[in-house]
Amino acid sequence: MSAKDRPITSSLVNIAMWVERRLHLVKIWKATAGHPIPKSSASWFYTFGSMTLLCFTIQILTGILLALVYVPSANEAYRSLLFLNYQQELGWFLRAMHYWGSNCMVVIVFFHMTQVFLWGAYKHPRELTWISGVVLLFLTLALSFTGQVMRFDSDAYWGIGIGAAISGRIPIIGAQVVNLLLGGPIIGSDTLSRFFALHVFVLPGAVIALVSLHLRLVLLKGINEYPTPGIQVHKGTYWRNYEEMLHKDGMPFVPNGIGKDLVANGVLLLVMVALAVFVGPKGPEIPADPAQVISEAKPDYPFLWLLSAAALLPNGSEVILFFVVPLIAVILLIGLPFFSNVGEKHYSRRPVSILVVMLTYLTIGLLTYAGITGPWSPRMEAWSGTPTKPQFITGRSPVELQGALLLQGKQCRNCHSVGGEGGQRGPDLSAVGARMNQPQLIRQVIQGGGNMPAYGNTLTPQEVNALVSYLVSLRPINTIPALNPAIPEKAERVSSGEPTKGAKTGG
Numbered sequence: 001m002s003a004k005d006r007p008i009t010s011s012l013v014n015i016a017m018w019v020e021r022r023l024h025l026v027k028i029w030k031a032t033a034g035h036p037i038p039k040s041s042a043s044w045f046y047t048f049g050s051m052t053l054l055c056f057t058i059q060i061l062t063g064i065l066l067a068l069v070y071v072p073s074a075n076e077a078y079r080s081l082l083f084l085n086y087q088q089e090l091g092w093f094l095r096a097m098h099y100w101g102s103n104c105m106v107v108i109v110f111f112h113m114t115q116v117f118l119w120g121a122y123k124h125p126r127e128l129t130w131i132s133g134v135v136l137l138f139l140t141l142a143l144s145f146t147g148q149v150m151r152f153d154s155d156a157y158w159g160i161g162i163g164a165a166i167s168g169r170i171p172i173i174g175a176q177v178v179n180l181l182l183g184g185p186i187i188g189s190d191t192l193s194r195f196f197a198l199h200v201f202v203l204p205g206a207v208i209a210l211v212s213l214h215l216r217l218v219l220l221k222g223i224n225e226y227p228t229p230g231i232q233v234h235k236g237t238y239w240r241n242y243e244e245m246l247h248k249d250g251m252p253f254v255p256n257g258i259g260k261d262l263v264a265n266g267v268l269l270l271v272m273v274a275l276a277v278f279v280g281p282k283g284p285e286i287p288a289d290p291a292q293v294i295s296e297a298k299p300d301y302p303f304l305w306l307l308s309a310a311a312l313l314p315n316g317s318e319v320i321l322f323f324v325v326p327l328i329a330v331i332l333l334i335g336l337p338f339f340s341n342v343g344e345k346h347y348s349r350r351p352v353s354i355l356v357v358m359l360t361y362l363t364i365g366l367l368t369y370a371g372i373t374g375p376w377s378p379r380m381e382a383w384s385g386t387p388t389k390p391q392f393i394t395g396r397s398p399v400e401l402q403g404a405l406l407l408q409g410k411q412c413r414n415c416h417s418v419g420g421e422g423g424q425r426g427p428d429l430s431a432v433g434a435r436m437n438q439p440q441l442i443r444q445v446i447q448g449g450g451n452m453p454a455y456g457n458t459l460t461p462q463e464v465n466a467l468v469s470y471l472v473s474l475r476p477i478n479t480i481p482a483l484n485p486a487i488p489e490k491a492e493r494v495s496s497g498e499p500t501k502g503a504k505t506g507g
């Protein structure tokens, strides 16, 4: 060190000491990042907590940046998302990171919880750590749900619709809850403002408060040692043994214990960026329009299993699905550290815990899979923008052409193909006019049925007429429209006509 450097270094040290004497940073460091942890807890299985925190941090950062452009108004929200997708530099990437960050957060919170459950970390004296974690799980789900509303597209619209319908069934206060959530009796501009306030102020604030509590508890009550089969938790001796073990065999979290967390978080970050870049942001889908029967609305991944359950369970079981089951789940989750407070921690000695985890994952996994593939939660391309091939337009009367427009505009093609282009959920309509007669077609359009929504309430009689005229015209050239088998006279004519025809060809 040269003589010239010395005064600078020593004055830097002096400044540092001055700050330290006032803020006591060394003490804070030792009590937080540098706190001692059991050597055994530096395990890959123990990295999900910090990964959840990474997700949340990314949500806060991308969320703030998105909020700079996003306009929380029913008229502007959709447009501001399109602006982010297509005009704002890297706006699509921000939206994609926020979307995938949210999905990752839900999944990893779930993994974290599973690990804590299987490793018995919720037992004495960490009951409150577990309970604050359970509340954080619900807050995360609430953030995910309110975030989906921010898109304010058809998915969001119907998501709130279903949410409101469920809340409306809460005994006694149902109507008030709906009013409070929607900002009135219907979904409108106030609804978006309410959900925006929840999504960006109330819920993140609550998460920050609870994460602080959660981390404080982790520091106070220590990180769970890696359990050994056969070693029991006793309320009287656990804490003494734990402190002894820390003393003998502990190490500071930073720098000795943090390595695996850093690697896991790095991998997670790469996965999120890859999802954002290669899969991209979600939506916005078609703008919300309550006058249209939306055939492709579906919730984001974390709620798909609920949709499947609602669709698969028999009619009338909604009360059980949406009130009784959640209530039992909440009681079981919050009560867990009291039902099972001491004893074995290792999962190999707790076979029921393994069974519970397997059943939960199987149920949610299968229901989510069903939600992605099932017919009642169509995950399909919106075909309404695909042009109709010329041969299905030429030579049509004006009324039939109006029908062709309706087929396009009312999203029939999301389920039905015409000329091989369109959704696959319903039959191809290219030759439906040769298959079905006018009354049958009218009935199908008005009443729906067989997994097709009824359009009776959303089409005027003139529109039904135009649509059906067009459907009747959909048949191979030189074939007559399907006859009405319900009218006996015509049916007779058909049956009596056949032998004649046969006789002709025969002769």
Ligand code: HEC
Pocket (backbone or CB within 6 Å): 295, 407, 410, 411, 412, 413, 414, 415, 416, 425, 426, 427, 432, 435, 436, 441, 444, 445, 449, 450, 451, 452, 453, 455, 467, 471
């Ligand atoms: C959510 C998907 C969906 C949408 C949207 C939809 N349909 Fe359907 N549609 C179906 C399904 C599924 C069937 C088969 C019903 C059955 O098997 O009973 C069907 C059957 C039909 C049939 C009878 C076809 C046949 O060969 O049996 C007609 C005609 C029809 N739809 C017309 C329409 C029109 C017109 C619209 C738009 C106003 C429309 N559909 C919108 C799903 C849909």
